[in-house]
Amino acid sequence: MRRLSALSFVIACFVVGSLLTSCATTVHLKPNMVFRERSEKIQMPIGVYVSLSAKDFIAAGKNLGYTFRVSVGESIEPNARNSLAKIFTRVKVVNDAKELGVEGRPPNTLDLACDKSSQVHPGMFTFSPNEVVLGLVCKIYNQNGQKVWEKTIHTKAKKWSAWGLLGGIIGSYSYTSSLRRAGDEALRLALDQLNDAILRDRNTLFKEDPRQ
Numbered sequence: 001m002r003r004l005s006a007l008s009f010v011i012a013c014f015v016v017g018s019l020l021t022s023c024a025t026t027v028h029l030k031p032n033m034v035f036r037e038r039s040e041k042i043q044m045p046i047g048v049y050v051s052l053s054a055k056d057f058i059a060a061g062k063n064l065g066y067t068f069r070v071s072v073g074e075s076i077e078p079n080a081r082n083s084l085a086k087i088f089t090r091v092k093v094v095n096d097a098k099e100l101g102v103e104g105r106p107p108n109t110l111d112l113a114c115d116k117s118s119q120v121h122p123g124m125f126t127f128s129p130n131e132v133v134l135g136l137v138c139k140i141y142n143q144n145g146q147k148v149w150e151k152t153i154h155t156k157a158k159k160w161s162a163w164g165l166l167g168g169i170i171g172s173y174s175y176t177s178s179l180r181r182a183g184d185e186a187l188r189l190a191l192d193q194l195n196d197a198i199l200r201d202r203n204t205l206f207k208e209d210p211r212q
Helices: 002-024 073-084 162-166 168-200
Strands: 026-028 042-049 059-063 066-071 088-094 108-114 119-121 130-142 147-159
Touching: 026 168, 042 073, 059 130, 066 073, 066 119, 066 168, 073 088, 073 108, 073 168, 130 168, 147 168
Parallel strands: 026 066, 042 088, 042 108, 059 119
Antiparallel strands: 059 066, 108 130, 119 130, 130 147
């Protein structure tokens, strides 16, 4: 009986520790992730557009009635700018959809947003893995504003921390930290896979200019 009571107490501590994270339910991703180097670049510039609603997107999930949120949308544009710079000669941020197809803008613009499949699967305890699932919708528009390419990239990542075994405040911090790292990894994978897909289709998508 004493062993069962002790075990119940330990489990209760981990549950309470996970609940403490509800005080900081929203985590923010890195704006400066590191992406794979590529041996060759597409010889032209590219625009990147993320709408205001896409920037506000938050993936969420619940654990024991508490909501845990990962603010993915705000990190798409700065990280896409860095990732696309690995495969294009220049990357320009397009701030308004009305600029798509306007003379003087990049000949092609990539429109990025998360879809409704994006969500969070929080772990039960402070030492449990947290999973972030992303669906990144990628559309390329030409200089006339016509959509010429579309692909949805699905990724997921799980992270946990051994510090979560300590429970309490340290466990709570490690829990939210592992949630953020899972979000970072899911977005990084999606943007790297986007580069892969664009490079595969480059010959049908672009008329490259070696002078760029």
